[in-house]
Amino acid sequence: xxxxxxxxxxxxxxxxxxxxxxxxxxxxxxxxxxxxxxxxxxxxxxxxxxxxxxxxxxxxxxxxxxxxxxxxxxxxxxxxxxxxxxxxxxxxxxxxxxxxxxxxxxxxxxxx
Amino acid sequence: xxxxxxxxxxxxxxxxxxxxxxxxxxxxxxxxxxxxxxxxxxxxxxxxxxxxxxxxxxxxxxxxxxxxxxxxxxxxxxxxxxxxxxxxxxxxxxxxxxxxxxxxxxxxxxxxxxx
Numbered sequence: 001x002x003x004x005x006x007x008x009x010x011x012x013x014x015x016x017x018x019x020x021x022x023x024x025x026x027x028x029x030x031x032x033x034x035x036x037x038x039x040x041x042x043x044x045x046x047x048x049x050x051x052x053x054x055x056x057x058x059x060x061x062x063x064x065x066x067x068x069x070x071x072x073x074x075x076x077x078x079x080x081x082x083x084x085x086x087x088x089x090x091x092x093x094x095x096x097x098x099x100x101x102x103x104x105x106x107x108x109x110x111x112x
Numbered sequence: 113x114x115x116x117x118x119x120x121x122x123x124x125x126x127x128x129x130x131x132x133x134x135x136x137x138x139x140x141x142x143x144x145x146x147x148x149x150x151x152x153x154x155x156x157x158x159x160x161x162x163x164x165x166x167x168x169x170x171x172x173x174x175x176x177x178x179x180x181x182x183x184x185x186x187x188x189x190x191x192x193x194x195x196x197x198x199x200x201x202x203x204x205x206x207x208x209x210x211x212x213x214x215x216x217x218x219x220x221x222x223x224x225x226x227x
Contacts, residue, residue, distance in 0.1 A: 004154070034213060043115070044155075044203065044218040090154060094213050098168050102147075102154035 002026060002095050006103035013081050014111050021076040021106050023065075023091035033074040034092040034100070035065055047089070050074060061085070083112045114138075116219035118204050124225045125194055133189045133222045137206030142184050145207075145216070148173075150200040158202075161187060163209065194226045 007022035025033065035047040048059025055067040065076045074091060091103040117136045125131050137144050146158040157171040161181040172178070176194075181187040191198055201223050207216040 006154075009152070032213070043220055044205075046214055046216075049214050092155075092213075098160045098162075099157045099171070100145075100155070100213055100216075101157070104152065104154040 002093065002101050004091050004093055004101050004103040006089075006091055006106050008106045009104065010107050010109075012109045012111065015083055016080050017110075019076070019078040019081045019085070019108070021089055021091075021108070023074045023076065023103060024072050025074065025091075025093045026072060031067070031069075032094055033065075033067060034094075035059065035063070035074075035076050036090045036092060036102075037087050038090070039087045044090070047076075081108075081110050083110045086110045116204055116206050116217050118202075118219040118222050120222060121220065122223045122225075124227065126227055127196060128193055130190065130192045131194055131224065133191075133202050133224070135187045135189070135204030135206075135219060137185070137187070137204070138217055140184075140208070141206035141217075142209040143207045143216075144181060144187050145205040146179055146187070146189050147203040147205065148200045149203060149221075150197075155203060158189070191224075194224075196226050199224055199226045 003026050005024045033050040036044050037047045038044045050057045050067045058064045063078050067074050088105050088107050090105045092100045094100050119134045142163045144161040147155040149155045159179045160168040176192045179189045201221040203221045204219040205216050
């Protein structure tokens with residue numbers, strides 16, 4: 001069965017620190033990959049996506065993610081976090097046309 | 113409205129009672145999803161509606177869970193004889209029929225607590 005694993009459940013950083021959140025998936029077919037973010041009190045929203053082509057994709061607010069096929073990974077990165085990046089981050093992979101499988105999420109807290 | 117709306121935003125109920133959760137999708141979005149997020153866990157797919165096609169109910173955890181959708185509008189998720197393990201945030205999402213998941217928009221969720 002397809003699955004998505006996020007290695008870090010809670011991450012605490014100071015402002016300006018670099019961020020990398022791990023995501024590994026198990027799926028043998030064509031891979032599309034997503035990162036979603038949920039800011040406190042807000043709806044879940046799309047942060048970035050990978051469909052094909054350049055494995056390094058850029059999203060909103062300075063986030064990027066790299067698809068490494070050989071490692072089944074799609075880690076999320078940001079060179080310098082801000083307090084406003086405090087949120088919960090979810091990695092997801094679609095299964096067929098109908099379903100998204102989500103990881104358990106990573107809660108990021110950024111201290112000023 | 114501009115986005116997906118859900119009601120109620122919070123619901124507290126007693127074990128054994130039935131609850132009904134409502135989702136209003138974005139106008140024109142033919143695809144509608146229900147997900148469940150239990151504390152400390154990711155989102156679990158529950159059910160998917162696409163237009164007039166038969167819904168994909170493969171994620172419903174038990175026969176106590178059911179959902180309906182009238183045409184391309186409102187959907188209701190019903191949980192009968194609620195149990196404490198049903199406590200979770202229930203999220204609804206909608207997207208365009210021709211769009212991929214990147215066009216999927218989520219509602220604010222209904223936080224359900226079963227005592």
